[in-house]
Amino acid sequence: MTGSPASGHGFGLRVAHYAEILERGVRAELVEALTENYMGRGGRPLAVLERVRRDVPITLHGVSLSIGGVDPLSESYLKELSELCRRFDPVLVSDHLCFGGFGGHRAYDLWPLPYTDEALEHVAERVLRVQDLLGRRISLENVSSYVEYRASVGSEWEFLSELSVRADCQILLDINNVYVSAMNHGFSPLTYLEALPVSRVAQFHLAGHADARTHLIDDHSAPVCDAVWELYRHARRRFGAVPCLLEWDEHLPQLVELEAECDKARAIDRELAQTAGSVAAVQVELP
Helix, strand or coil, X not given: CECCCCCCEEEECCXXXXXXXXXXXXXXCEEEEEHHHHCCCCCHHHHHHHHHHHHCCEEEECCCCCCCCCCCCCHHHHHHHHHHHHHHCCCEEEEECCEEEECCEEEEEEECCCCCHHHHHHHHHHHHHHHHHHCECCEEECCCCCCCCCCCCCCHHHHHHHHHHHCCCEEEEEHHHHHHHHHHHCCCHHHHHHHCCHHHEEEEXXXXXXXXXXXXXXXXXXXXXXXXXXXXXXXXXXXXXXXXXXXXXXXXXXXXXXXXXXXXXXXXXXXXXXXXXXXXXXXXXXX
């Protein structure tokens, strides 16, 4: 199967930045396109994506697959996704480990799953079907959550890890979502990161969130907070130089501010590389 990600840093492509990007190009190593924004339509969105794709690799990130749902997978959706993949040759195709509808009704939300053996078997079978149709591995993202199920018999990280092996899929590790869920449910975000199989993590997401006092909300409305940057450092040490995408959807800033957030991630990577190089040099010099 195809679908090996590029390295480097980038951000999500948003309509408000189209004009500036068309004028001056993209200052990033890759760009993420929201899959549904380019389905079943022509005109400017596809023209912009064609232009961006000439300059840098792209990833396709969806919100409508509902891989954990019990409704049948949408054949029309998968057909359009397959056509987008053929047209743009994304380096990575992803969606969320969740369900987004029931009984034919879409919720326009990303609901977490009960972490049970039955759910694991169900989702793994659906992932395999999607991958067979696309001819490539997909990556599944951990969602931020605000509720837990009494039926769950394990943790989200155990479920996601086992799913990635059974279905031979990849993991899109959203570091902000790990932090948000950890604060909401009272577990250690480091426990989550340490449990994931290193070889399965294909991409990082970074984003900001809102503090509602009783819980955190993953709304992509602010810069990445210090605690999430620290978690990013830990993820880099554990998983290495996988590609990293910055998401920002609410209170969207100027493009230069998005680029500045990406620069922060690059600076952390350089710092970690220099520290690792210094430690290696000391070890070599020891008798």
